[in-house]
Amino acid sequence: MSDFPFSGLNLAIATPFDxxxxxxxxxxxxxxxRYIAAGIRGFVLSSGTGMHAYLSADESKSLVKKGAKIINGRAKIIVQTSALLVEDVVERTRHAKDCSADGVMVLPPFFEGPTDDRGIVDFYTEAAKGGLPIxxxxxxxxxxxxxxxxLLRELCAIPGFCTVKDSGGDLGKQASLIRTGLPVMNGADHLVAYALYAGCSGLIWGGANFAPRTTVALVEAAASKDWADVxxxxxxxxxxxxxxxxGDYVQSVYAAADLVGYGAGSPRKPLRALPADRVATLRRALGTLVEREAA
Incomplete structure (x- = not known):
């Protein structure tokens, strides 16, 4: 993974709310x-886990500007610049570039957008005009x-398009993307160990919000090919x-982060905080992670 600019663990950081x-x-x-102290060396600002869809354009820009200033070159910065209009994607990407971001993450056209390969390629060709790796x-x-x-082969032929983050959740389909020999990032939390073994180029991981030390250790073990330790x-x-x-992915990440001590408040409406019974189930699933991350 060392030659890929976004190798290793990139934390899709939860946006904190008061x-x-x-x-x-x-x-x-x-x-x-705290995440940098725990070993995180890559961040995704305004991520899906960070509730990008429920931030206004100005809020997202403010978040990116502040986050980049805090990070100050100590870690890679990826910014989600997804928008319905490709012109807005380009404008947001240029803002991210002005904030010294290293790359951007962009959804394909959504909400009644084109679904044919030609339409997707045209969209990303226009989006690449923002001037950062996509x-x-x-x-x-x-x-x-x-x-x-x-389609991945066509997309990677676009100057500036560097990889795809696969959050489809199907390991077989992700493996087929990896077999192209092109860079592929895993974005499905439940597949991380398997995706690393399959040869993914890097991770964008929302669940790392509540287990930064443990997730960093796992990625380091994989980089050393110590699969028993992985x-x-x-x-x-x-x-x-x-x-x-x-289910309830974003709400669960926020709740787990709070349980472990990396609280970001409650997710913004229209999402609601997890009910008490779901929080109790989550606490049991965390097991020893609470003590491990506090150590």
């Missing part, structure tokens, strides 16, 4: 500093567009990462 639902920039700084975002269950191996570490993560994937 009791009134406003972005809490003070908490953002506290959390980023990470495509494969999440067909939410967008209705699937990035196939043949399996041992994954055993402490697998239950909770699988639970996230069963």
């Amino acid at each position: 009791a009134q639902g406003r972005i809490d920039l003070g908490r953002l700084e506290q959390n980023i500093e 990470i495509g975002y494969n999440v067909p269950q939410a967008v209705g567009v699937a990035i196939t191996p043949s 399996r041992k570490i994954w055993a402490s993560l697998e239950h909770v990462m699988s639970l996230l994937w069963e």
Whole structure:
């Protein structure tokens, strides 16, 4: 993974909110500093886990500007710049570039956008005019567009398009993308260990919000090809990462981060905090991670 610019673990950081639902920039700084101290060397700002869809354009830009200033070159910065209009994607990407971001993550056209390969290629060709490396975002269950191996080959021929983040959740389909020999990033929490073994180029991981030390250790073991250690570490993560994937993903990440001590408040409306019974289930699934991350 060493030759790929976004190798290793890139944390899709949860955007902190205060009791009134406003972005809490003070908490953002506290959390980023703690994550860097825990070994995180890549961040995704305004990520899906960070509630990009529920931030206004100005809020997202403010978040990116502040986050990049805090990070200050100590870690890679990826910014989600997805928008309905490709012109807005380009404008947001240029803002990210002005904030010294290293790359951007962009959803394909969504909400009645084109679904044919030509339309997707044209969209990303226009998006690349923003001037930063683009990470495509494969999440067909939410967008209705699937990035196939043949489409990935076409996309990677676009100057500036560097990889795809696969959050489809199907290891077999992700492996078919990896077999193209092109860079592929895993974005499905419950597949991390398997995706690393399959040869993914890097990770964008929302669940790392509540287990930064443990997830960093897993990625370092994989980089050393110590698969026995990977399996041992994954055993402490697998239950909770699988639970996230069963539903209420963002709410579960926020709740788990709070349980472990990396609180970001409650997710913004229209999402609601997890009910008490679901939090109790999540706490059981965390197991020893609470003590491990506090150590």
